[in-house]
Amino acid sequence: MRRFEFLGRFSRNRGALVGAVLILVVALMALLAPLFFPVDPLRIVGQPELWPGEDPDFPLGTDSLGRDMLSMIVHGARATLLIGLFASAVATLIGVSVGATAGYFGGWIDEIAMRAAELFQTIPNLIFVLTIVVILGSTLTNIVIAIGIVSWTPIARMTRAEFLSLRDREFVQACRAMGMGDLRIIVGEILPNALPPVIVLSSLVVAGAILFESAVSFLGLGDPNVASWGRLVGDGRLLIRSSWYICAIPGVAIMITVLCLNLIGDGLNDALNPKLRDR
Amino acid sequence: MSLLALRDVHVRFNTAAGVVRAVSGVSLDLAKGETLGLVGESGCGKSTLGKAIMKLVPVAGGEILVEGVDIAPLDRRQLTDMRRKVQMIFQDPYGSLNPRSTVGRSVAQPMVLAGWTAEATAERVETLLRWVGLPTDAKQRFPHEFSGGQRQRIGIARALALSPKLIICDEPVSALDVSVRAQVINLLEDLKGEFGVSYLFISHDLSVVEHIADRVAVMYLGTLAEVGGRDQIWRSPQHPYTKALLAAAPVANPKLARSRQRTVLQGELPSPLDPPAGCPFHSRCPIAQDRCRAEKPVLRPVGGGALAACHFV
Amino acid sequence: MALPLDVRDLSTTLFTRRGEMKAVDGLSLSVGAGETVALVGESGCGKSLSALSIMRLLPDPPARIVGGEVLLNGRDLVVLPEEGMLDIRGQEIGMIFQDPMSSLNPVATVEKQIAEVLMTHTELGRGQARVRAHELLELVGMPDAGRRLDAYPHQLSGGMCQRVVIAMAIACSPSVLIADEPTTALDVTVQAQVLALLKKLQADAGMAMVFITHDLGVVAETADRVVVMYAGRKVEEATVDELFETPLHPYTAGLIGATPVPGAARAERLADIPGMVPPLNALPQGCAFAPRCPRVMARCRQERPKLTQPAPGRLVACFAAERG
Numbered sequence: 001m002r003r004f005e006f007l008g009r010f011s012r013n014r015g016a017l018v019g020a021v022l023i024l025v026v027a028l029m030a031l032l033a034p035l036f037f038p039v040d041p042l043r044i045v046g047q048p049e050l051w052p053g054e055d056p057d058f059p060l061g062t063d064s065l066g067r068d069m070l071s072m073i074v075h076g077a078r079a080t081l082l083i084g085l086f087a088s089a090v091a092t093l094i095g096v097s098v099g100a101t102a103g104y105f106g107g108w109i110d111e112i113a114m115r116a117a118e119l120f121q122t123i124p125n126l127i128f129v130l131t132i133v134v135i136l137g138s139t140l141t142n143i144v145i146a147i148g149i150v151s152w153t154p155i156a157r158m159t160r161a162e163f164l165s166l167r168d169r170e171f172v173q174a175c176r177a178m179g180m181g182d183l184r185i186i187v188g189e190i191l192p193n194a195l196p197p198v199i200v201l202s203s204l205v206v207a208g209a210i211l212f213e214s215a216v217s218f219l220g221l222g223d224p225n226v227a228s229w230g231r232l233v234g235d236g237r238l239l240i241r242s243s244w245y246i247c248a249i250p251g252v253a254i255m256i257t258v259l260c261l262n263l264i265g266d267g268l269n270d271a272l273n274p275k276l277r278d279r
Numbered sequence: 280m281s282l283l284a285l286r287d288v289h290v291r292f293n294t295a296a297g298v299v300r301a302v303s304g305v306s307l308d309l310a311k312g313e314t315l316g317l318v319g320e321s322g323c324g325k326s327t328l329g330k331a332i333m334k335l336v337p338v339a340g341g342e343i344l345v346e347g348v349d350i351a352p353l354d355r356r357q358l359t360d361m362r363r364k365v366q367m368i369f370q371d372p373y374g375s376l377n378p379r380s381t382v383g384r385s386v387a388q389p390m391v392l393a394g395w396t397a398e399a400t401a402e403r404v405e406t407l408l409r410w411v412g413l414p415t416d417a418k419q420r421f422p423h424e425f426s427g428g429q430r431q432r433i434g435i436a437r438a439l440a441l442s443p444k445l446i447i448c449d450e451p452v453s454a455l456d457v458s459v460r461a462q463v464i465n466l467l468e469d470l471k472g473e474f475g476v477s478y479l480f481i482s483h484d485l486s487v488v489e490h491i492a493d494r495v496a497v498m499y500l501g502t503l504a505e506v507g508g509r510d511q512i513w514r515s516p517q518h519p520y521t522k523a524l525l526a527a528a529p530v531a532n533p534k535l536a537r538s539r540q541r542t543v544l545q546g547e548l549p550s551p552l553d554p555p556a557g558c559p560f561h562s563r564c565p566i567a568q569d570r571c572r573a574e575k576p577v578l579r580p581v582g583g584g585a586l587a588a589c590h591f592v
Numbered sequence: 593m594a595l596p597l598d599v600r601d602l603s604t605t606l607f608t609r610r611g612e613m614k615a616v617d618g619l620s621l622s623v624g625a626g627e628t629v630a631l632v633g634e635s636g637c638g639k640s641l642s643a644l645s646i647m648r649l650l651p652d653p654p655a656r657i658v659g660g661e662v663l664l665n666g667r668d669l670v671v672l673p674e675e676g677m678l679d680i681r682g683q684e685i686g687m688i689f690q691d692p693m694s695s696l697n698p699v700a701t702v703e704k705q706i707a708e709v710l711m712t713h714t715e716l717g718r719g720q721a722r723v724r725a726h727e728l729l730e731l732v733g734m735p736d737a738g739r740r741l742d743a744y745p746h747q748l749s750g751g752m753c754q755r756v757v758i759a760m761a762i763a764c765s766p767s768v769l770i771a772d773e774p775t776t777a778l779d780v781t782v783q784a785q786v787l788a789l790l791k792k793l794q795a796d797a798g799m800a801m802v803f804i805t806h807d808l809g810v811v812a813e814t815a816d817r818v819v820v821m822y823a824g825r826k827v828e829e830a831t832v833d834e835l836f837e838t839p840l841h842p843y844t845a846g847l848i849g850a851t852p853v854p855g856a857a858r859a860e861r862l863a864d865i866p867g868m869v870p871p872l873n874a875l876p877q878g879c880a881f882a883p884r885c886p887r888v889m890a891r892c893r894q895e896r897p898k899l900t901q902p903a904p905g906r907l908v909a910c911f912a913a914e915r916g
Contacts, residue, residue, distance in 0.1 A: 170375035171385075174437070177333045178389050179355060179362040192379040320779035426868045456634035457806060458865035458884075461850035465861050483780065486809065490852035490862065513854060527784035529809030531851040533832045536812045543788050544781040546735065547749050 009271040016267020019260035026257055030077035037071040041227055045071075049243045063232075063246050064239055072227050073253055079228040080210055080257070083144055087209035090148025092202045095155025100194070102156070103163025104186050114160070117153045125150040126215055133221050140223045147212045151205045158201050162194035196272035200265050207261035214254055229254050280347050282445055282477055283309040283332065283365070288341035290324070290331050299551050301327040303501040304341070306578070311444065314471065314478040316492030316509070318485060318524070322548055324501040325481045326370075329447045332479070333367050334358060345445075363393070366438040370450035372430035376422040382408075382433050383418025389440035407436040411466060428459035435466065439474075447479045452487060464491060485528040489513055497521050500551060500559040503578055507585030517587040520560050558589070566591055594666030596767045596800035597623040597646070597685075602660035602670075604638075604645045606872070607653060613872035615641045615655065617824040623768065623800040630815035630832070631804045632847070636869050638824040639804045643770050646802070647687055648677045665767060683713040686761030690773040692753035696745040702729070702756050703741040709763045728759040733789055751782035755789070762793055769794070772804045787814055808851045812836060820844050823870060823880035826899065829907040840908040842885045879910070887912040 011017050039045065048066040050058055060069035102113035132146040166172065167190065175185050214230030216222050222231045229250040236246030290302040302324040309315045319325045330336045332343055334350065342349045350361050366389075369375035376385050383404055390400040405415050411432040422430055431451060438446050448467070452460040468491065470476060482488050488495060489509060496506045497520065505518040516522045523544040530536045546563045549555055555562045561571040570590055578586040604616040616638045623629045631639045644650050646662050648669060662669040664684060669677065681687070689695040697705055706728055707721035716724060722741070729737035732755040745753055754774060761769060771790065775783040791814065794801050803814055811818055811832065818835045820828040820843065828841040839845040849863025867884040870876060876883055882892040889911060897909045908914075 170369040170371050171377045173330075173335055174367070174369060174375055174434070175388065176335055177362070177367045178392055179359055180388070180392060181355065189377055189380075193377070320781060428868060456869070457808065457847050457850050458634060459868060461862035461864035462866070465864055468861070485780065486852040486854045489854045523781060525854070527781045528854060529783070529787075529807065529813045531808040531812050531836070531848065531853050533812040533836050535853070536809075541784070541788075543784045545785075547751050547782055548779070 006271050010267050013267040013270050015263040016270070019263030019267065022256065022260045023264060026077050026253075026260075027081060029074050030081050033074045033078055037068070037074055039068075039071065041071040041075040042067060049239070049246075051243070052245055052249070060249055061245060063235060064243070069232075069246070069249055072232055073229070073250060076227045076229045076232060076250065077253070079140070079223075079226045080213065080230070080254070083140065083147070083213045083228065084206040084210040084261075086144045087147035087151065087212070088202050088206040090145060091151035091205050091209075092155055092198065094148065095152035096159050096191075096198060098152070099156035099159025100163055100186050100191065103160035104167050104182070104190065106164075106167075110160070113156070117156050120150065121153050123150070126212070129212060129216060130219070130221060133216060138221050138223050140226055143213060143216060143223065147209045150212070151208060155198060155201050155205065159194055159198055162197060163190055166190045166193055197269075200269045200272065203261055203265040203268055207258040207265075210254060210258055210261075281308040281344075282311045282313075282346060283307075283479070284342075284344040284347075285328075285332075286342040286344065288328065288331060288343060289339040290327050290336055291339045292336075294552075297552050300501050300554065301336075301551060302331060303554075305498075305501075305503055306341075307496055307503070307506065309445065309477060309479060312471075312475050312477055313494065314480055314492045316488035316495040317479060317481045317498060318483065318488050318495060319498035320483060320524075320548055322500075322551055323498040324551070325498050326449050328498070329367070329449045329479060329481050332365065332447060359393075363441045364443055365445045365447065366441070366443040367447045367449065368431070368434050368438050368451045371454055372427045372434065373422075373454075375434050376430055378422055380421075381418060382413075382420055382422065382425075385422075386418065386433065386437045386440065389437065393441060403440065404436075407439055410439065410470070411436045426459070427455050428462055431455060431463050432466065435463075435470070439470065439476075442474065443476060445477045445479065447481070449481045450483070451480075453482065453484065460487070467491065485524065486531070497524065500549065500554050502559055503586075503588060504560065505585065505587040506578065507583065507587075511583045511585050515583070517581045517585060517592040518560075518589050519564050519566055521587075523563075523565075594663065595622050596625050596665055597621070597802065598661075598663040599642075599646060600661045600663065602642065602645055602662060603658045604641055604650065604655055605658045606655050608873075610873050614824050614875075615872060616645055618660070619821070619824075619826055621802070621819055621826075623802055625767070625800055626794065626798045628794065628801040628803055628814055628816050630811045630818045631802060631821060632806065632808065632811055632818055633821035634806055634847075634869050636823075636872070637821040639821050640772055642821070643687070643772050643802065643804055646770060647681060647685065648672075648674075649681075649687075679713070682709050682760075682766070683764045684766050685768040685770065686764075686766040688754070688757050688761050688769070688771040688774045690776050692750055692757050692777065693745060695757050696753055698745055701742050701744055702748070705756070706760050706763060709760050713764045724763075725759075728763055729756070731793070732756075732759045732762075733785070734759075749782075750778055751785065754778060754782075754786055758786075758789065758793070762797070762799075765797055766799065768800045768802070770802045770804070773806070774803075775810065776805070776807070783810075790814070808847060820847070823875055824872065825880065825909065826907070827881065827909045829899075831905060834906060840902065840906065840913040841881075841910045842887050842912065843881050846884075846886075885912075 044066045045068050046058055046062050046066050048062060048064050050062040052061040058068050062068060098113050102110040128150050129146040133142055136142045172185060172189060175189050213228060217228050217230030218234040220234055222228060232250035233247050240247050285305055285307045288302055288305045292299040292301055305328060317325045327336060331338050338351045343351045345361050345364055386404045386407055387400050390403055404418055408415055408417055413432055452463050455463060480488060480491055492509050495509055495512045497504045499520050504520045516525055526541050527544060544563055549562055557573050558571040558576050561567040576588045576590045578588045581587045581592050599619060599621040602616055602619045606613040606615050619642055633639045645657055657670055703722055703725050706725035710716050710721040710724055726737060726741060729740060734740050734752060734755050775786050778786060805811060815832045817831050819826055822843050828844045836848060839848055846865040852862060865884050870880060878894050879892040879897055882888050891911050897911050899907045899909045900914055901907055
């Protein structure tokens with residue numbers, strides 16, 4: 001029953017509904033990519049630099065090497081979404097662990113955790129990601145971890161703030177009075193109450209991670225074996241004067257996806273934030 | 280042997296503004312089957328003392344003896360036995376239950392922690408809910424579906440789970456409406472009659488304490504001002520603070536209210552950060568003398584089994 | 593001469609997504625000069641919304657006055673434009689809220705907050721306003737008043753903040769003072785001080801006072817007349833002595849029975865009222881108290897009892913009480 005309530009509140013926000021539907025389409029596209037385009041998207045299949053609509057076989061045209069743009073976009077959705085999701089998962093995992101520990105225990109643990117978070121915040125994010133990728137190599141895993149490491153601080157701060165306000169609530173004291181251990185209180189009692197705003201933030205981190213990955217790939221430091229959207233934009237940048245569509249099409253795809261993720265974040269915020277309920 | 284014995288208990292908090300002596304040297308005894316009322320104004324340390332007994336705040340000094348065992352130095356694992364004997368009911372019925380846990384899960388927690396089987400736990404939860412007058416289908420529902428009074432019943436069910444000998448009631452009815460407050464007080468009294476549980480009943484509401492307690496302890500600024508039998512405290516209070524407190528309490532009877540002599544106590548509670556030297560009450564006391572400013576009075580017998588901490592009674 | 597405050601058939605409805613709820617339903621209330629009328633009830637009975645309706649301070653949406661009159665010295669406030677209310681609030685009618693800390697501006701000094709009220713409603717200049725603020729603080733018994741003028745609210749205790757709020761409320765000598773649970777957040781000894789202060793101020797200035805509270809002890813100490821509310825409606829009205837001596841409505845009787853009186857013989861159980869106040873969007877048909885009432889009859893479940901006058905100066909809305 002509570003779940004339906006949640007869906008009802010979420011769908012009351014029109015923008016969020018549109019965002020969710022579009023993201024679902026993108027995700028389906030990513031999942032079913034091998035079904036529609038069984039051929040490796042990086043294979044040369046036609047003439048180079050065919051404009052969209054010029055050849056009915058390639059509705060979105062071909063790039064400078066003669067590869068099918070549509071096939072690359074559909075396959076690229078996979079890489080892009082996966083990077084976004086995993087990077088966000090890494091960031092959430094680090095952020096929630098650090099934030100929960102800092103907020104629950106307070107004192108010097110809190111001091112150390114928050115100083116560490118500040119340290120990460122002062123490092124320019126993109127440069128940090130590039131450095132890690134350059135040192136450890138341009139593999140998907142490294143990129144995901146690097147993006148996760150630069151994105152965890154806001155999640156940690158949010159989790160910490162929630163824990164600070166929840167840890168002195170009487171239901172937590174009641175658990176202590178029963179003799180419940182700290183880990184059990186943190187994970188079983190406080191975390192479920194602290195999660196809603198964290199989930200909202202995580203959905204926004206997915207969008208941020210996609211942008212990061214695009215930037216890294218645009219600079220040519222992405223995983224060479226993966227055709228993410230960012231890489232497509234990067235590949236097309238030399239021809240931006242003559243065949244600008246090669247940049248524009250994956251660029252628009254990134255824009256729409258990030259926009260949709262932000263809309264979903266807003267919708268989640270409305271649906272999960274109890275203060276806004278019943279207005 | 281008393282069920283609960285406090286010997287010179289101290290609790291201090293380090294705050295940015297300095298050290299707060301929330302409880303400074305409280306000694307009390309609570310016999311089996313007894314209800315001890317602990318009254319005082321906000322900041323007098325009564326709730327802190329309750330939490331100290333539950334080890335929810337660190338104890339800076341003294342002994343807390345539960346059936347003769349000092350629990351002050353014990354760690355969490357060693358406290359398991361004590362947790363079974365002593366439980367707590369909280370003030371805020373909206374804050375004392377996890378909003379994301381079903382009532383069944385909240386009430387079952389003590390049994391789960393004690394390692395009961397799932398069937399035994401489920402059975403116990405139903406029994407407990409029945410005892411406190413809630414329908415058994417309550418266990419699948421969430422706290423927000425209940426009113427304040429019902430939530431307080433849920434809290435009581437949870438406290439009763441492992442058949443404790445003592446329940447610390449921290450302002451259990453302060454947040455409730457008048458009619459519901461009476462229901463909860465009656466429930467507490469019924470449970471006491473049925474299971475012989477003892478209460479440490481912490482409240483600022485004198486009329487409620489007078490109704491429920493056998494003995495009363497009056498706290499002021501972290502120390503005990505007076506301890507005595509209920510009737511004794513109400514009929515012939517000895518300590519000037521107890522007198523003032525009783526005079527200030529509104530009486531729900533207009534004729535009685537008009538007829539009685541009221542001496543309104545002047546001033547307000549001093550800050551526990553900077554308690555007055557000597558007797559903590561001397562700054563507001565109508566009969567204070569030089570000796571009170573210099574020398575801290577100790578609790579001593581003042582007749583009728585009562586103890587008071589005042590040089591001049 | 594018109595009464596200082598004469599509320600007639602006031603109705604306030606909450607318009608929410610879950611439907612319309614009659615939070616205040618046909619409330620009539622008159623207060624004479626120098627009189628204290630207590631408005632009593634449990635949470636959700638509409639007593640605070642009644643006060644906000646009188647002050648026209650309702651949160652709109654969702655709440656709106658849908659009928660009735662609020663006559664302040666003969667002038668109807670319900671039809672007054674908002675600009676007109678600005679002159680009246682603080683000038684002719686003062687209000688004291690429950691939480692003194694949150695009803696003061698945390699970043700302004702005590703003197704500034706009192707002076708602002710004075711300068712809004714009177715011709716006083718800055719310097720004169722300061723002098724008057726000092727006088728007012730002394731009037732409300734603020735210890736060390738001169739030094740407290742430049743204090744900020746957080747430097748004061750709850751009791752002292754409430755004194756400042758009272759000073760602001762009486763700054764322009766209003767003819768009506770509305771006190772919404774003014775002592776609920778205070779300690780017993782401080783509550784006694786504030787109650788004594790309000791009594792004295794009222795007696796000196798001849799103010800009409802509406803005292804909203806859930807605490808029957810406070811009612812017995814302060815009120816001349818009592819209006820008991822349940823689920824948005826007035827269910828009983830009587831002088832304070834009559835009400836405590838012979839409560840007519842079963843709800844009033846229940847409330848009195850549920851309040852322990854110190855010094856009374858013990859051993860007996862408190863008389864509790866079973867169940868709880870029904871939510872406004874699920875009021876039963878007929879009398880709203882019927883499901884909890886010990887004297888309920890078949891008629892109570894179908895028909896809503898109207899206020900009747902069983903004796904001069906007494907009103908009650910109950911079929912059982914009509915029968916005697």
